[in-house]
Amino acid sequence: MALADRWLLPEGVKEILPPEASQIEAMRRRLLDLFDSWGYDLVLPPLMEHLDALLTGVGGELDLNTFKLTDQLSGHTLGIRADITPQVARIDAHRMRNEGASRLCYCGSVLHARSTQPLASRNPLQIGAELFGHAGLDSDVEVIALMIATLHKAGADQELSLDLGHVGIFRGLMVDAGMTSAQQNEYQGMLQRKALPEIERFLKTLDVDERVLELLAELPRLHGGIEVLAKAKVLFSDASEDVLDAIAYLEELAQRVAKRFPELDLYFDLSELRGYNYHTGVVFAAYTPAYGQALAKGGRYDDIGRDFGRARPATGFSADLKTLVDLASLQVAQVSLVTAPAGEDAALLEKINELRAQGVRVIQALSGDNQAVKSSAELVLENGEWTVKGL
Numbered sequence: 001m002a003l004a005d006r007w008l009l010p011e012g013v014k015e016i017l018p019p020e021a022s023q024i025e026a027m028r029r030r031l032l033d034l035f036d037s038w039g040y041d042l043v044l045p046p047l048m049e050h051l052d053a054l055l056t057g058v059g060g061e062l063d064l065n066t067f068k069l070t071d072q073l074s075g076h077t078l079g080i081r082a083d084i085t086p087q088v089a090r091i092d093a094h095r096m097r098n099e100g101a102s103r104l105c106y107c108g109s110v111l112h113a114r115s116t117q118p119l120a121s122r123n124p125l126q127i128g129a130e131l132f133g134h135a136g137l138d139s140d141v142e143v144i145a146l147m148i149a150t151l152h153k154a155g156a157d158q159e160l161s162l163d164l165g166h167v168g169i170f171r172g173l174m175v176d177a178g179m180t181s182a183q184q185n186e187y188q189g190m191l192q193r194k195a196l197p198e199i200e201r202f203l204k205t206l207d208v209d210e211r212v213l214e215l216l217a218e219l220p221r222l223h224g225g226i227e228v229l230a231k232a233k234v235l236f237s238d239a240s241e242d243v244l245d246a247i248a249y250l251e252e253l254a255q256r257v258a259k260r261f262p263e264l265d266l267y268f269d270l271s272e273l274r275g276y277n278y279h280t281g282v283v284f285a286a287y288t289p290a291y292g293q294a295l296a297k298g299g300r301y302d303d304i305g306r307d308f309g310r311a312r313p314a315t316g317f318s319a320d321l322k323t324l325v326d327l328a329s330l331q332v333a334q335v336s337l338v339t340a341p342a343g344e345d346a347a348l349l350e351k352i353n354e355l356r357a358q359g360v361r362v363i364q365a366l367s368g369d370n371q372a373v374k375s376s377a378e379l380v381l382e383n384g385e386w387t388v389k390g391l
Contacts, residue, residue, distance in 0.1 A: 012115045012122035016322070024125065024325050027154060028107050031127055031321070034153050035105040038146055040129050043104050045087035051079040053090055056307040061277060062086075065113050080111045084126050085316060086304060092132045093308035101139070102312075105129040107321060117293060121322065128298070128318030135313035137249070140282055140300060141256050147296050147317040148261055151286055155328035156295060161265035163285045163294075164254060165272030168246030169236075173219065176240055177212050191220050191271045215239060222270040226254060232270055246281075253282060278304055284317070290327055295319060338388055340364040340379040351379060351386040 009015060016024060032042060048069070055063050067080040081087060084106050092102050107127040115122055129146055131139045144162070151157045170191075174184050183206070190198045199220060203213050218235055222228050229251045236243050247270075254266055274283055274297065281300035288295055298317025340352050342365040352362050363373050377390030 010122070012112075012120070014121045014123065014322075020325065024321060027325050027328065028125075028127070028321060030153060031150055031324075032105065032107060034150060035129050035146070038103070038129075038142075038149075040103040040105040040146075043088060043091055043106050044108065045081070045084055045091065045106065047109065048078045048080050049087065051077045054079040054081055054086055056086060056090070056304070067111055067113050082110055082112050083318075084108055084110060084128065085130065085301075085318065088130045088316075089132070089301075089304045089314060090308050092130070092312065092314075093310035098133060101131060101133040103129070103131050120293075121320070124320040125322050126318050127321045127324075128316060130314060130316030132312045132314045134315075135302065137253060137256065139313070139315050140253060141260075143298060143315045143317055144253075144257055144284055145260055147284075147286060147298065147319075148264065150317075150319065151295060151324070154324040156288065156324045159265075159289050160295075161267050161287045162257065162261075163267045163269060163272065163287060164250060165269050165274075165283045166246040166250050166281060167273060167276055167279050167283060167299075168249075168281060169232075169243050169270050170219070170273055170276070172240045172242035172246065173212070173215060175242070177206070177208050177216060179206070179208075187216070188273055188276065192273060194220050194271075196220060211238070220271045223268060223272075226266060226268070228268040228270065229254070249282065275299060275301070281315075288327070291323065295323065295327070335359060335361050336377060337361045337363065337373075337375040338377045338379060338390075339373050339375040342367045348379070348381075348386050355388070 036042070051066070051068060054066060062082055065082040067082075069078050069080070070076070071078050088104050088106060092098070092104065096102055096104075105128065107125065110124055110126045112120075112122040112124070127150075129143065131143055148157075148160070148162070151160060170188070179187065187199070187202060190202060199217065203216055206213065208216075215236060222232055222235075229247060232247050233244070233251075236247065250268065254268075257264065258266060272283055274285070278301045279299045280302045283297075283299035285294035285297035296317050296319035298315070300313075300315040302313045303311055304314060338355060338360055340348065340362055352364060355362050362379075363375070365373075375390075377388050379386050380389050381387075
């Protein structure tokens with residue numbers, strides 16, 4: 001590496017400088033205080049863990065996005081976390097051991113081996129909340145409500161829309177179709193691209209009942225407003241019970257969310273399979289026209305703790321704190337800055353400590369440093385007393 005390149009950060013890795021760093025810290029405190037007011041306890045998982053623990057139950061997608069390294073002490077393979085959610089699931093399963101509902105929250109850096117989009121950071125600051133131990137609508141509604149409250153608290157809530165889906169619809173259809181794993185993966189990829197001509201050609205190659213083929217062909221078209229659920233109930237009236245239960249669940253969930261947040265624009269995509277490898281039920285994401293990707297996203301992932309020996313129901317959401325700050329209207333109040341002269345005078349040092357204890361920023365000059373510091377006030381000696389001038 002050339003000497004001039006040694007100071008460059010890796011592609012997609014970003015550092016935070018003043019005053020943005022102060023804004024991010026203020027936002028972190030604001031949101032963690034919000035989570036605390038809802039009864040969510042803060043946990044601080046380590047940046048790296050044994051790779052097997054990090055990837056338990058989450059599938060290959062996270063594996064490809066995880067940096068691996070060798071532990072010099074044990075020789076074991078470690079991973080630098082690309083997502084904090086599996087760590088929180090491990091904590092709930094092995095460290096908390098609660099029998100009832102457990103509410104946990106977190107905020108920490110993660111590292112991605114690959115960018116999720118061309119301009120995305122590979123070192124986002126992930127903040128989120130998880131609710132373990134409850135499998136009903138109440139917990140999904142609570143987590144979605146907390147996600148919306150988070151965006152409101154962050155000031156990143158202009159023209160919000162909520163995207164809702166349920167992986168149970170796809171899974172039920174896969175059982176009805178009797179597809180192989182390879183066929184399911186191929187069909188799933190085309191669904192995510194909404195590649196209708198490809199899907200049409202693909203379905204012609206399947207030896208499947210004509211009625212099931214019709215449902216598979218219509219699935220990628222089922223997206224839009226609340227009318228999509230009414231259409232789906234008619235279309236899938238003879239589908240398996242799992243499919244109908246998923247549609248009914250979405251309908252009731254939407255009603256309860258709309259009652260709490262009547263101003264929220266609800267959007268439904270019944271072929272949405274984000275996080276399909278570990279989500280087991282409803283999936284959701286919040287969007288705004290000001291940002292091209294999801295502001296926050298989450299869903300139900302009841303099976304993630306199974307490999308930890310405790311498969312408790314689970315639902316949660318996460319967001320990138322840096323993105324929220326970029327879109328937020330939050331402005332950190334500027335604390336007054338006072339400059340003080342160099343020296344060891346006891347009365348001067350006492351005054352400096354007094355001001356700092358009051359929350360005032362005080363910079364004491366260094367001997368021989370002739371560069372002036374821009375400040376709103378300064379400490380001066382008048383009539384034998386140190387006094388602030390300029391505030």
